[in-house]
Structure formats: C-alpha cells, structure tokens
Amino acid sequence: MSQFGFLQGFLDFFSPNSMMGSDVTACQALGSIFNNVTIYPTDTRYDALATENWSQTAWGSPTCIFQPTTVGELQTALPILVEANSSFAVRSGGHMPVSKAANIDKGVLIDMSKFGGTQYDAENAVINVGAGQRWGDVYTALDPLGVTIAGGRVMSAGVGGLILGCGLSYLSDLYGLVCDNVVNFEVVLADGSVVNANADSNSDLFWALKGGSNNFGIITNFKLRTFPIFDVWGGTKGYPFEALPDVLDALAEFQTNPEKDPYAQFNMNAYVTNTTFGVVLSLVYLKPDVKPAAFDPFYRIESSWATTMDTTSLRTLHNLMSEYPIPSIPRVEWTTTSFVPSSSMYSAIRKIFASSSSVNKMKEITAGTGIFTLQGVSARAVHEGNQRGGNALGLKPVPQSWFHTDLGWWFSDDDVAAHEAIRSLTDEVEAAAKSEDSYLPYLFMNDASLDQQVIKHYGEDNVKRLREVQQKYDPSEVFQKLVPGGFKLP
Structure with a gap:
C-alpha cells in the first residue's frame, strides 16, 4: 500500500463518526508516519517547546507539536491536517507576543526550528536562509564574509514571522523593508505542492507574501540580498x-x-x-x-x-x-x-x-x-x-x-x-x-x-488583490480557516 493509501485508510478509520477530535486524528496520523518528529504532551521535549514563545501571552497547549526536518515531510503533513480538518499554527522564532499567532491550543503546532542553515552565493550576492533561523544566527553566518542583509534588529526574533509581516531594518532607507529584499520564497501550499515565488515565477504570490503573513502557505526558505556593509x-x-x-x-x-x-x-x-x-x-x-x-x-x-x-x-x-x-x-x-x-x-x-x-x-x-x-x-x-x-x-x-x-x-x-x-x-x-x-x-x-x-x-485595492492571490493558491482557504492565529485577510 502506498503511503497516501495508508494515510487515507488511517484517517477513514478515525472519521468524524469516532469520538476522537480532528486535532487528535491529525496527530495520530502524523505520529504514525513521523514518529520521531511528532511530539506529544507526554514527551519530555513538549513543555519546553510549547512555552518557547518569547512572551507568556503566546504560550499554548497544542495537541501535538510537529517538527519537520525536510520539505518532503512538510509536503506530506499539510494534506494530513487538511484531510483531518485540524487547526494548526506555524512558528518560526515565536517572538510575536500576540496570542496564538505562532502557537495554538488543541491543534497542531508546526515548529520550523529544524529548518536552519544558510548558504551564501557570493557570485549573486544572495543568501539562502532556512525559515526556522533567528536573525542572530544569520548575522553570525555572514560576519566572516564581511556582508550583511536588510534584516531584523532583534537577534532572538525568527526570520519567518518578521519577513512575512514586512520587517524594518537599519538598512531600510537604503534598500527598502526586509520583505522587499527577498529574492525568492520557497513555499509549501495547502495541497502539499512546492512553489517558488519570485519576480519571474508566481510573481503575484511573491508580491502577496511581502506583508501577507500566514495566509497563503508555509515558507521553508528565503533567498535574501546581501550588501557590503560591515x-x-x-x-x-x-x-x-x-x-x-x-x-x-x-x-x-x-x-x-x-x-x-x-x-x-x-x-x-x-x-x-x-x-x-x-x-x-x-x-x-x-x-x-x-x-x-x-x-x-x-x-x-x-x-x-x-x-x-x-x-x-x-x-x-x-x-x-x-x-x-x-x-x-x-x-x-x-x-x-x-x-x-x-x-x-x-x-x-x-x-x-x-x-x-x-x-x-x-x-x-x-x-x-x-x-x-x-x-x-x-x-x-x-x-x-x-x-x-x-x-x-x-x-x-x-x-x-x-x-x-x-x-x-x-x-x-x-x-x-x-x-x-x-x-x-x-x-x-x-x-x-x-x-x-x-x-x-x-x-x-x-x-x-x-x-x-x-x-x-493596506487599503481596499490591496486587500482585493490579496484575496485574488489567495483564491489562486489556497482556493479552499485552508490558511484562513484552519490557521486561526495571526493577522488574517479581512
């Protein structure tokens, strides 16, 4: 039986007719496939992860915490959550104090902290940054190279949330906001497909992600411009x-x-x-x-x-x-x-x-x-x-x-x-x-x-345009309906 066939059978077994909630169903399905990276409240790692958000106002009690390590794992996991109709949240660094923007109660917390690492491309003056990185880690990687980025000013803040909210940098007067200096977003959509959004490919999504928050997909990697400022x-x-x-x-x-x-x-x-x-x-x-x-x-x-x-x-x-x-x-x-x-x-x-x-x-x-x-x-x-x-x-x-x-x-x-x-x-x-x-x-x-x-x-015209992008890339409104936290499209 294929992995998808097994998953479908598992979810059918725990159908809405059972006494099990959708979040529990999703966690059971995730755990059956990704045992080592699905963390339950009985796991010794759970408490630290559930309360890792910077402010206690953002702490949560997720039914389970999923820590994907590869894009492929995330591609498999997202359709599981959708099929189970389970609510979920996505956390990069967890610096936002807004309740449930990057945590959740009775749902699945997708913790992106395993998406680390940086890759510098000197020829094109860009750096690839995993969505689970914190700004201090990125600057540390760039220090030996004598370059920097238009990035966050608080070292403990996560890369993902700041960029998707727009981000303000000390380099902004020279080069624009942090989101303006993204060259490419690697995005996993609700159906599990992966797209790259940039000026030439999926340019409408590229525009929408620059300030559009968690309304379109899960970003796994950012390609950012670098500058010779040290x-x-x-x-x-x-x-x-x-x-x-x-x-x-x-x-x-x-x-x-x-x-x-x-x-x-x-x-x-x-x-x-x-x-x-x-x-x-x-x-x-x-x-x-x-x-x-x-x-x-x-x-x-x-x-x-x-x-x-x-x-x-x-x-x-x-x-x-x-x-x-x-x-x-x-x-x-x-x-x-x-x-x-x-x-x-x-x-x-x-x-x-x-x-x-x-x-x-x-x-x-x-x-x-x-x-x-x-x-x-x-x-x-x-x-x-x-x-x-x-x-x-x-x-x-x-x-x-x-x-x-x-x-x-x-x-x-x-x-x-x-x-x-x-x-x-x-x-x-x-x-x-x-x-x-x-x-x-x-x-x-x-x-x-x-x-x-x-x-x-953002204005009526921009909201309309964001809605059009959402209908194209997330027509079932998964990131509107199953991701309750954060700032949603009005």
Whole structure:
C-alpha cells in the first residue's frame, strides 16, 4: 500500500463518526508516519517547546507539536491536517507576543526550528536562509564574509514571522523593508505542492507574501540580498526622562530634513512608567565614520543634558544590534499606529503621556512597564521597495513614524487590564495624529496587537488583490480557516 493509501485508510478509520477530535486524528496520523518528529504532551521535549514563545501571552497547549526536518515531510503533513480538518499554527522564532499567532491550543503546532542553515552565493550576492533561523544566527553566518542583509534588529526574533509581516531594518532607507529584499520564497501550499515565488515565477504570490503573513502557505526558505556593509558607527545613548522634549525635538528635525542621510538610522524608546530608565536612543550610521554630521540634532541635546550611558563607537553592525534592549518581563503586549513626524505631533505625544489616565492604569498593574517607541521610515524606503517589485503594504512615499507602545507585566490576571490600557493609550495617539492631519492608515504588523485589523489598513485595492492571490493558491482557504492565529485577510 502506498503511503497516501495508508494515510487515507488511517484517517477513514478515525472519521468524524469516532469520538476522537480532528486535532487528535491529525496527530495520530502524523505520529504514525513521523514518529520521531511528532511530539506529544507526554514527551519530555513538549513543555519546553510549547512555552518557547518569547512572551507568556503566546504560550499554548497544542495537541501535538510537529517538527519537520525536510520539505518532503512538510509536503506530506499539510494534506494530513487538511484531510483531518485540524487547526494548526506555524512558528518560526515565536517572538510575536500576540496570542496564538505562532502557537495554538488543541491543534497542531508546526515548529520550523529544524529548518536552519544558510548558504551564501557570493557570485549573486544572495543568501539562502532556512525559515526556522533567528536573525542572530544569520548575522553570525555572514560576519566572516564581511556582508550583511536588510534584516531584523532583534537577534532572538525568527526570520519567518518578521519577513512575512514586512520587517524594518537599519538598512531600510537604503534598500527598502526586509520583505522587499527577498529574492525568492520557497513555499509549501495547502495541497502539499512546492512553489517558488519570485519576480519571474508566481510573481503575484511573491508580491502577496511581502506583508501577507500566514495566509497563503508555509515558507521553508528565503533567498535574501546581501550588501557590503560591515563596520559602522553607533550605539546606545541614554538620557533622563526629563530630557524627552529635547530628544523629540531633535528627532523631528532629523526626520523632516529633506536631505536626510539614508545611512543614518535611529530607534527611540521612552520608559513612561519607570522613568528611572529614561529615554534610550539607538543611533546607527552604516559607514565607519565617527560622529557623522547627520546626527547633529542629537549631539546638541548634550549641551543641556548629560547622557546616562553612551556606547557609541566604531564596531560591526551585528555587534551594535546585539545590544538592543529586550525587557525580561514574562508577559508582553504591544500596539501600533503611524503618522507623519513633526514637532507639533511629538509635542502632542508628550502631553498624552504626561496626562493620560491610561499611563496611571499601567502603573497599577503588577510590574507594569510601559515603553513607547518611535521608528523612522523615509520616503526613500518606500520608493526602494517599489523598485524591487512592490509589496502589499499600501505605504505612502512620505517620511513617517511607526509608533508603538509596549507593556510588560507579571500575571495573567492582569491581561485584560493591560490590553485595555495599552489600546486606549495608542488610540489617544492616533486621535492626536488625525487632529494634526498627520495620521497614516498603516499598521506595522510586527508591532501590532491582537485586535488591530492590520491587513485591512493596506487599503481596499490591496486587500482585493490579496484575496485574488489567495483564491489562486489556497482556493479552499485552508490558511484562513484552519490557521486561526495571526493577522488574517479581512
């Protein structure tokens, strides 16, 4: 009997007439074929894998965990899940704190961590990256080669989720977003077939995967462009929280400069509920030039405020990104909105954080640590993405700030209060942006919250086009119906 015939007989035996749930049926079928890589709650490996996601808000209790090691195993497994009508989730690194985006209860968790490894093609200046890799592993592989990629800035984050959500890089002003620098996606579709999506083959799917999340298939490999950037200048500067107005004024000047240097990048975090941490500013200049003039607005802050820390120096880009601060708090949620930067908009944000009742509610939560972050995206970054085939995001080619608020806390009893506080605060910022006529209708998926309608914000035309791609490559809507987590097509 063929493997498929055996599988069909197995699934028929455990038909809907039995007392067994579809998830159990799928796990039994997977285990009968892939015993060593199908992990049940009785397995000693299970607990660590079920709770590997970075935030406890994303932990789950899957019926089983499937760890494919080859594309062929995944090709066999996906039709099993479809035939059993079993829900499932796919996890690359599990950095997203959104509940069930990369984990699941009473379903199958497909853990892609065995899809590791990198292969560098110097002739074409590209690197093949397994979908289970983390960014720190990729940069480590590239370091001896003296090149880098437009990749993630948090070393522990997974490659797959960040790229499919679009991804923001310190190289974005030069070369576009992370998703814009994918040359090829290797994709396993719901029927078990494998396709390559690139500019010449399945180009409609290629476009859709750049921001389309987990709605079309499972990516097993990404081919990414590389660039000869290695030694840089930059690091982290800390300021007392009282310096926030001056930091924001400098930020507005920096971002609105019509001659903004695309090699100069920043990331700003302000700790609004624990002001002893103050303001943390990451500066990155993608050349080995000490104290480049592009950052003059920030140097002037120090005429009024002494830094609480300063790690800026000549170093490698990988080394610089490795010091990005990641709070060690067990439960995390974040929300996002976007706007055109200006001094008046940043002034409005200062007033909100000084007076909002939501900040007080955050302080009332056990260990409630609220941080707001500003990330800059230039008009050039949008143009660069368009030059590389475009993406599904619907971005306007204007300078913009991608704002997000993070909240960390200890106990699950505070989950509802934390969610309400952080959403309320972001709603206030969004309302201010609308009143300033600076609001942009884009939500950065990698920083979005559970109930934010990310893909709807890509615009009506892009949503329609995404639906057309979905009907072509997943006509049964498997990744809409059986993959409940993540950001779905509206």
